[in-house]
């Protein structure tokens with residue numbers, strides 16, 4: 542079985558909670574780890590690497606992930622699959638919805654990763670997102686402010702999608 546790791550940056554716990562749900566949805570054997578408590582080598586030990594990050598400021602990375610970017614920008618993801626999820630607020634920040642997910646996913650791809658886990662933008666209302674590419678999100682967008690009731694269903698479906706792509 543492919544080794545899978547979930548790594549997240551979270552300021553108020555929403556991305557941490559989503560990371561735990563995603564790890565659990567794999568049905569065991571997948572850990573979720575704070576990005577502050579890991580290393581490039583630990584991350585690259587996995588075949589499928591899942592990064593979760595919330596967006597702060599106006600389209601900015603969550604603080605801990607911001608600190609991690611210098612490491613991420615030097616990592617070699619050749620031969621690795623990477624999937625990203627992002628927490629954001631589509632009503633409060635419709636012009637920068639889940640931008641940080643876009644930044645992280647595109648950086649990993651620039652560093653050689655094969656990105657998997659893109660999802661439709663149907664069911665979300667926003668004006669602009671750095672995480673949108675060719676009409677889809679490059680990963681999974683979650684919104685605890687406005688659509689927390691949809692989170693678990695979105696997580697379960699996304700994990701099933703990833704399991705079909707590894």
Ligand SMILES: Cc1cc2nc3c(=O)[nH]c(=O)nc-3n(C[C@H](O)[C@H](O)[C@H](O)COP(=O)(O)O)c2cc1C
Nearest residue numbers: 551552553554555556595596600629630634638639
């Ligand atoms: C000051 C502030 C700025 C924010 N900026 C954005 C933003 O630009 N885009 C977005 O989609 N969400 C934005 N959010 C919403 C957060 O991303 C959202 O609350 C998220 O669930 C936080 O996750 P965390 O607790 O894991 O950090 C912002 C929230 C706050 C309080």
